Amino acid sequence: MSHSHEDRVADRQAGMCAAYGCPLHGTMSNNTTGGDDWWCFLHHGREGAMVQQITTAIHRHRWLADVLTTALEIHPARDGNEGRMEWIRKTLKTANRDDLQWAGHPENIRQWTNRLKPALEQLVMADVQVPAQTEIAGTKATKDTWQKASALIPAW
Secondary structure, eight states, X not given: OOOOHHHHHHHSOTTBOSSTTOOSBOOEESOSXXXXXXXXXXXXXXXXXXXXXXXXXXXXXXXXXXXXXHHHTOOTTSSOOHHHHHHHHHHHHHTTOGGGSOOOTTSOHHHHHHHHHHHHHHHHHHTOOOOOOOEETTEEOOTTHHHHHHHHSOOO
């Protein structure tokens, strides 16, 4: 039994990244009219060949992805964040990343998550192999390679 794109979209929890298996929130879209394909900051705009590598690397550093996701769900005006903050403190301490602990006031939650994101991106992208540049007939492909080629294709 095959698993289609529609099945994966239906299985995906609302608000999550469109990359299959990604545990991060989807926050960016290529579509200006709405739709279901929202991408996290690590997957948005990436080459197709890199998408699954990025997801695999996120899972390799899941501890920090979970810290970031939990931090993004904290609402400072609501009670009940103590347990989440304690879990984050312990997780970062276990990972020897005290540099990523919340600095407290005057740093707000958004400023803190803006420090967590590049730390996760650095770990993830260090694990991802950037695809080699495509070569066609011994010459490197450029942005207009396909435009030039399409001029040689007869119109239907």
